[in-house]
Amino acid sequence: MTPDLECLNLVKKFGATTAVDNVSFDVPPGSFFSILGPSGCGKTTIMRMIAGFLDPSSGDIKIRDRSVLNTPPNKRPVNMVFQHLALFPMMTIAENIGYGLRRNGLPKPEIARKVDEALERIGLPGIGNRKVDELSGGQKQRVAIARCMVLEPDVLLLDEPLGALDLKLRERMKVELKALQAAFDTTFVYITHDQSEALVMSDQIAVMNHGRFEQIGTGRELYYRPDSAFVAGFVGDSNRWAGEITRVDGDGLEIRTDSGLLLRGASHGRVLSVGEKAQIFVRPEAIRIAHDAGELDHFDNRMTGRVTSLLFNGAASRIIVQDPEGREEIEVNLPQSGEFAGLARGAEVQIGWSGAQGN
Ligand code: ADP
Ligand code: MG
Secondary structure: OOOOEEEEEEEEEEOOEEEEEEEEEEEOOOOEEEEEOOOOOOHHHHHHHHHOOOOOOEEEEEEOOEEOOOOOHHHOOEEEEOOOOOOOOOOEHHHHHHHHHHHOOOOHHHHHHHHHHHHHHOOOOOOOOOEHHHOOHHHHHHHHHHHHHOOOOOEEEEEOOOOOOOHHHHHHHHHHHHHHHHHHOOEEEEEEOOHHHHHHHOOEEEEEEOOEEEEEEOHHHHHHOOOOHHHHHHOOOOEEEEEEEEEEEOOEEEEEEOOOOEEEEEOOOOOOOOOOEEEEEEOHHHOEEEOOHHHHOOOOEEEEEEEEEEEOEOEOOEEEEEOOOOOOEEEEEOOOOOOOOOOOOOOEEEEEEOOOOOO
8 A cells, every 4th residue: 555655764964963864664544653752853853844844955755655855835735733733712613624725715615514524523513603712622622633634634744732731631632633533534643752642642653863763663562572772761661771691591681780680681582692781671560579579489580679669650650679789779560459559668578570581
């Protein structure tokens, strides 16, 4: 199937800075594709090149198999939603949604029909005559998306649209945006520095760092099979140890951490040898906690530790455990059973996790 969007060896230099450094990807029709990376890594620069506001230094951009490099921004079959999704406060909802259609000179009845259809699509039929300030925050977001979607872009570009919202609304809008994308069956390219936004909404995520794509994959692939230390550290939370490999045994390995712990891990298919520097990443939810060391016998990593912090956060509650020599602070998710609900700071606990089978 022809991708809706293809970027081929995209490069953008600003003087001595290479903001986008040889980035290639394609986005299949009707999918939700996110570019995830820290501030300043080059995300907006990619979007501006796709939208046509900025020329690439080299490389090509194709939409439905046609290069758009020589097409001016207003003629490209893309639409861009900016950071605030702002609506025009003096206009009605219908006038807001029809804004681009009016500018394109469509006849009135056709505009009215398309606006009604869009309101239907976003689950807000019949509210066209209302004013913007009569809507809730979530409804405004939907109207802002509808305003772009009536123009029927092949690709909708969204540049951190939830950044300015408070946490509660942001959580809800993640679900809504994904539903809207499915309702309009249009390709969304979404950029964010927030891993949870990317994980929740995307079919595919590209993790970006210093102008380059480190890895492209589904949320699951990035989370469970990160290709690089950057991806492992950026997607999801991890305990991280740096050290030297002391043993390699099939996919399993042993590492002596710089702090002196001996840990077992897995190479996940990478070719590694004894003496090499490496890092081990262990997810807080992969570590089990027990009162009695015997319960953890089946794990190849075990430790006695002391609880230094309790981080209550409902179902995502954690503790921080310090090893006996006080060298390491290890984040461990608390089980849902409530068995450890009464843990106090300073309590001794046993922790263990499986290294050789991977985490
Ligand atoms: P992000 O959106 O990931 O935060 P940007 O794409 O905005 O990152 O910026 C990437 C890099 O390019 C930054 O170092 C930024 O300072 C630089 N940059 C962006 N736009 C320009 C510009 N017009 N002129 C010079 N440097 C720029
Ligand atoms: Mg940006």
